[in-house]
Amino acid sequence: TQLLEQSPQFLSIQEGENLTVYCNSSSVFSSLQWYRQEPGEGPVLLVTVVTGGEVKKLKRLTFQFGDARKDSSLHITAAQPGDTGLYLCAGQSNDMRFGAGTRLTVKP
Amino acid sequence: DSGVTQTPKHLITATGQRVTLRCSPRSGDLSVYWYQQSLDQGLQFLIQYYNGEERAKGNILERFSAQQFPDLHSELNLSSLELGDSALYFCASMGTNTGELFFGEGSRLTVL
Numbered sequence: 001t002q003l004l005e006q007s008p009q010f011l012s013i014q015e016g017e018n019l020t021v022y023c024n025s026s027s028v029f030s031s032l033q034w035y036r037q038e039p040g041e042g043p044v045l046l047v048t049v050v051t052g053g054e055v056k057k058l059k060r061l062t063f064q065f066g067d068a069r070k071d072s073s074l075h076i077t078a079a080q081p082g083d084t085g086l087y088l089c090a091g092q093s094n095d096m097r098f099g100a101g102t103r104l105t106v107k108p
Numbered sequence: 109d110s111g112v113t114q115t116p117k118h119l120i121t122a123t124g125q126r127v128t129l130r131c132s133p134r135s136g137d138l139s140v141y142w143y144q145q146s147l148d149q150g151l152q153f154l155i156q157y158y159n160g161e162e163r164a165k166g167n168i169l170e171r172f173s174a175q176q177f178p179d180l181h182s183e184l185n186l187s188s189l190e191l192g193d194s195a196l197y198f199c200a201s202m203g204t205n206t207g208e209l210f211f212g213e214g215s216r217l218t219v220l
Contacts, residue, residue: 100150
């Protein structure tokens with residue numbers, strides 16, 4: 001059972017398009033993190049959001065934490081093939097739980 | 109390089125067997141987390157240790173056990189292996205002040 005639901009599960013787009021992926025939960029988290037995982041490697045942290053309503057930008061990536069600290073979104077502007085990967089959200093309460101991820105493919 | 113070391117990288121074994129996966133956390137990190145990732149799945153939390161003590165338990169089967177030793181390395185023991193145990197097993201250590209998880213490259217277990 002996933003405490004964190006991510007959508008969509010799969011996303012395939014052309015280079016230059018914009019996209020948004022979502023992470024939703026019925027639980028409140030003290031913080032929420034987004035990781036990216038490439039094939040054959042472990043996940044790598046992209047960002048941590050802590051405050052409800054917080055927005056963080058990392059180059060072409062924009063992360064938002066919901067006001068109630070139960071959900072988050074990741075928006076990518078002008079996607080590039082290098083953005084291809086599995087995007088995982090993780091919520092921290094007593095431990096660190098992950099969603100099932102969104103597998104993004106950006107075609108040149 | 110995350111600084112977290114996992115061995116072995118690949119392991120092929122038969123049903124009913126027992127294996128041990130090893131993890132060395134980043135220097136200075138006290139927490140170790142174990143996760144299981146099946147094909148095209150997210151990370152299923154198994155268990156967490158902090159400075160040698162079990163802190164949290166997830167969906168870890170009774171056939172699985174783990175421990176963290178005084179030198180902070182950790183081992184995950186998987187016994188009576190079944191085909192469905194085939195997966196990538198990740199270990200991660202948590203940065204003390206950042207809350208960031210640093211993952212190893214994983215141990216790929218194949219049960220035939």
